[in-house]
Amino acid sequence: MEKSLIQRLLLSDTGSKILTIVIIFIAIVVPVLNLLVPVDSPLHISTYTVTLLGKYLCYALLALSVDLVWGYLGILSLGHGAFFALGGYAMGMYLMRQIGDRGVYGNPLLPDFMVFLNWGSLPWYWFGFDHFPLALLMMFAAPGILAFVFGWLAFRSRVTGVYLSIMTQAMTYALMLAFFQNDFGFGGNNGLTDFKEILGFNLQDNTTRCALFVASAVALLSGYAFCKYIAQSRLGSLVMAIRDSESRVRFMGYRDEHIKLFIFVISAMLAGIAGALYVPQVGIINPSEFAPIRSIELVIWVAIGGRGTLYGAVLGAFVVNYAKTFFTAWAPEAWLFILGGIFVFVTVFMPKGLVGIYNQARSRNTRKKSMKESQANIRNS
Numbered sequence: 001m002e003k004s005l006i007q008r009l010l011l012s013d014t015g016s017k018i019l020t021i022v023i024i025f026i027a028i029v030v031p032v033l034n035l036l037v038p039v040d041s042p043l044h045i046s047t048y049t050v051t052l053l054g055k056y057l058c059y060a061l062l063a064l065s066v067d068l069v070w071g072y073l074g075i076l077s078l079g080h081g082a083f084f085a086l087g088g089y090a091m092g093m094y095l096m097r098q099i100g101d102r103g104v105y106g107n108p109l110l111p112d113f114m115v116f117l118n119w120g121s122l123p124w125y126w127f128g129f130d131h132f133p134l135a136l137l138m139m140f141a142a143p144g145i146l147a148f149v150f151g152w153l154a155f156r157s158r159v160t161g162v163y164l165s166i167m168t169q170a171m172t173y174a175l176m177l178a179f180f181q182n183d184f185g186f187g188g189n190n191g192l193t194d195f196k197e198i199l200g201f202n203l204q205d206n207t208t209r210c211a212l213f214v215a216s217a218v219a220l221l222s223g224y225a226f227c228k229y230i231a232q233s234r235l236g237s238l239v240m241a242i243r244d245s246e247s248r249v250r251f252m253g254y255r256d257e258h259i260k261l262f263i264f265v266i267s268a269m270l271a272g273i274a275g276a277l278y279v280p281q282v283g284i285i286n287p288s289e290f291a292p293i294r295s296i297e298l299v300i301w302v303a304i305g306g307r308g309t310l311y312g313a314v315l316g317a318f319v320v321n322y323a324k325t326f327f328t329a330w331a332p333e334a335w336l337f338i339l340g341g342i343f344v345f346v347t348v349f350m351p352k353g354l355v356g357i358y359n360q361a362r363s364r365n366t367r368k369k370s371m372k373e374s375q376a377n378i379r380n381s
Helices: 002-010 014-035 047-072 080-097 112-116 132-156 161-179 206-232 234-251 256-282 292-305 311-330 332-349 353-380
Strands: none
Touching: 002 014, 002 206, 014 047, 014 206, 014 311, 047 080, 047 206, 047 234, 047 256, 047 292, 047 311, 080 132, 080 161, 080 256, 080 292, 132 161, 132 256, 161 292, 206 234, 206 256, 206 311, 234 256, 292 311, 292 332, 292 353, 311 332, 311 353
């Protein structure tokens, strides 16, 4: 039964098969080429590249969470960057507690920014973050609780459409302003940084970097399988029915607000895990992750890849972020204009994204093949 479930989730269609094979391939090959191949070899993959690919994997998991609520539930969330950042801050708080007396000021209890700001004691909400199990719980709980409170108030009030999108954007903007404050207890404008180790392993060591890369790949595949399971279940059918005709689902007797709330919370937790894996690889988390433009970028990733497909969201995250890496090195001031142009082009000429182009080409080939077979049968008869 387990094997059939895995096949149904990860190997049921061409897109899922390709995604699974590619992720498993890079999860094995990239660490091997980084750790076992000499630096002077042309096959060697640098630690910088490992970290960059690890970021892409985290972004892909984040894109999955957006596609779950937008592509399947029909809720255009412009605030998923907030859930990503909260998961990142939960991990950052754990990593800051692991520094101990190795900080600039040598205080075994207070992080450097608290010493600099003359904090007398550790705030109550920092207690317990020196233990990984609690920090791991908060990586799920912090974005999950925020999504639950926000979703319960919004869905219960029947807020939908563009009004809900604006509210999600206002939520992440309010959090950004709060986290920018020095007296909020999260490092203010500078955020949390200067991390030393995770679970006792040096974060600057290549082996640790590769382990985080593999963990990100495993999280992406697990998140994809989980989202696929939801999409193919009876719950998934209800979710898509709500997307297509919410009032009809409600009139059939279903509590649509409960279903929307459940999917919204699950999506927020996936985004939180993506943020938690992102932070130790990039080495910093600050309030800029809450910026509304970040959440808008997530929507663009999914739109370019192809929403409502899951693997299209992963593809879009990789394509757009690779383009961002390239263009910000070549013409950093032009990147936002390029991104906007790509989004407009996709919206006008490729409404179903990159995956839609592939599906259309495949459908044409199938129709041509069927026509040829029909013509051959007619001639033979």
